[in-house]
Amino acid sequence: MDRLLPRLAPAANTEAATLPLLISAVTGMGGIGKTALAVEAAHRALAKGWFPGGTLFVDLRGYDDNPVTADQAVLALLDALGVHGPDLPPTTARQYDTYRALLAERQDRTLLVLDNVSTPSQYLPLLPGTAHHGVLITSRDRPDALPLRVIDLEVLDPDESAALVTRALHEADERDDRPAREPTALRELTALCGHLPLALQIAGAMLRRRRHRGIASLVAEIGKGADPAAVLDNGSSGTDVYGRSLLLRPVLETSYRRLPPDQARLLRLLALAPGAETGTEAVAALADLDTEATLSLLEDLAATHLVSPVQDGVGSASGLRWRLHDLVRGFGAGVVAGDAGLREEGEAARERVLAFYYRWADAADDRLRWWPGSREPERFADRGQALAWLDSERAGLVAAALWAREERHADTAVRLALCLGTYLDWRRYFDDWITVMRAAQEASYRAGDRHNEARAWNNLGAALREAGRVEEAIDAHTRARDLFQAAEDRHGEAAAWNNLGSALREAGRVEEAIDAHTRALDLCQAAGNRHGEASAWNNLGLALQEAGRVEEAIEAHTRDLDLCRAAEHRHREATAWGNLGVALRKAGRAAEAIEAYGKGLEVCREFEDWYGAGQNLRNLARAHEHANRPAHAHTLWLQAADAYTRANAPTEATQAHTRATELNETEI
Structure with missing residues (x-):
C-alpha cells in the first residue's frame, strides 16, 4: 500500500498533468491479493479526495475459460457512465469513440480499475486518451505492451501470515485463543500455505468451522497430502462472504492451462527438482535443453509469476536461481503424478538432473581433495570455485542424494552422497551429512552393495562423531571395518580402523584408540598408502597425547608433517602443524608451539578453512595467555570468534568471544 497509494495521487503541478498517460499495475501470482490491494488503494484514494469522479471498476476475468473482451467491457463502462438503452451507439467503433469522449470531457478526476487482465488486448482499447484520469491494472502476468509503473506483490512474511490467520479467527470469535495456545502450529500452518493470502484465508475459514479442534490437526491433515492446494480446497466452502472464490486449485489450473506447451513442460519438470531453489544449469539438465533456451523459458515463466528468480550474487545467467512457490510446486507435481506419460517424462528428467549433480559434485570433491601430481578435476580451477559451486547448490545436492531411497535412482544418488562428505565436513553441515549417509547406507544394503555400504557406514560414523554422538559413531565405524574386512579391502579397512580409533578416543577409551590407530x-604401511599413513600418524599422536605420552605424540605428529610435506598435501599440513603445536605446548616447549600454530593458521587461511583457522587462533590465544600477554591474547580470541562464525561453528564462536570479553574486563 505504501508503494501503490502515492502513485495514484494527482500531479503536483500542471506540467506533470500534461505528461503522457501513466498506468500503475499490480502484478503477482494468483491468490496473492492483487485485487484486494487495488480495491483498498482505490478506497483510500477516494477518501483523500483524489478522484472526485469516483471509480470505474471492471473485472476482465482474464484467467477464466471465457475472459471478458475489451468490446464487452466498454459496454459495462458506458453503462456506468450513464450511456445505455437507446443512447448506446449501434457499432463497436462508435461505442469506443463515445467512451473516450466522455472521459475527455469529464472534469472530475476518475480512477479506472481494470482487474484480472491477462492480455494487452483486454486493456489497451479501454485506456483514456488523457492523463487527467488514473488507471490501475491487476494481472498475474507482467504487462509489457506499454511503459508501466509496476508493483510486483510477494507473499507475506511469516509474522504477517500469522497475523492474517489470527485476525480471521478473532473476527469470528474474539475468544478463540488457539493462535496464542499453538504458536508453533500456527507458524507451521502458514508455511504449508506458502504465506499466500488466498491459502491463508482458506485455512482460516477451515479453522473457524473446526472450532473445537486445534491448529495442529489442520497442519497434520495438510502435511499428509502431496498437494496442499488440493487438501485446502477439499476443506473450503468455495466462496467467501462476498461470493468470491475461495479455491486454490482453479487459480493454479487456469494459470497453467494458459502456458504455451514448452513453458508448461518446464514448469512441470521444475516442480520435480530437488531443493527449494534450482540453478539455471540444473534446470537445463532437467529439461534436456541448452542453458540459453532454458533461461528464455524461465524468464517467460517469471513474467507470469509462476517462477521467481533469485540472484545469488554471481551476476550472470548461470548465477541465477529459480524458485517455485510451494503451492505451485505441489500442483505441478500433482499434474505429473496424474498422467502415466508425464510420470515417465518426469523420471527421465530426475535422472538427468541427478547425473548433472553427481558429475559436478564429484569434480568439486576431487578438487577439495586434490594434491599435486594427482589428476586435475573438471571445471573447477581451485578449491574456492569448487566450494562456491557446492555452497550455491547445497540444498539441491542434499535433496538429490536422498533419492537414494528410491530404487530407480539409488545407484547414482548413493555415489552423490558419498562424494559430498568432504564438503559437508569442511562446512560443518553435520545434520545434512548424517542424513545423506544414512540414506546411502540403507540403499546400499538393500542393493547388496557391501563396498558402498561400508563406505557409507564409515562416512556416517565420521559425521556422528563430529555431531558429538560418539557411541553411535563407534558402532558405525565397527560395521564399516567388518564389511571392509569381509571384502578384503585393506585401504577401506585401514580408514575404518583410523576413524574407529578417533571415536574411541573421544569416548575416553584411549588404549583401545591407540591400538586401532596402530592397526590402521x-x-x-603394508599397502604403501602414504596419505592414509599420514592420517593414522596424526590420529595416533592425538591418542598418545590423551594417554600422557607427549614425547611419543610429538614424534607421531612430526611423522605426519613429514609425510604431508613429501606429498605436497598442503591442507593436511595445516592439521599436522596445529596438532604438533598442542603436543609441543604440553611438553613445555611454548615458543615452538606458537611457531607451529602460526604455520597451521597460515595454511588454513590460504584454504579458507575457517574452522581450522579458529582452532589455531584459539591455541595461539591460550599460549599468549600463559605467557602473560593478555592484550595480544584478547585480539587473538576475537579473531578466533570471527573465524568460527565464518565456519558455521556458533558455539565455539560464542566461547571465544566470551573469553575475549573476560580478558578485556580483567585488563580494565
Missing part, C-alpha cells in the same frame, strides 16, 4: 598404520 600397519595396514597403510
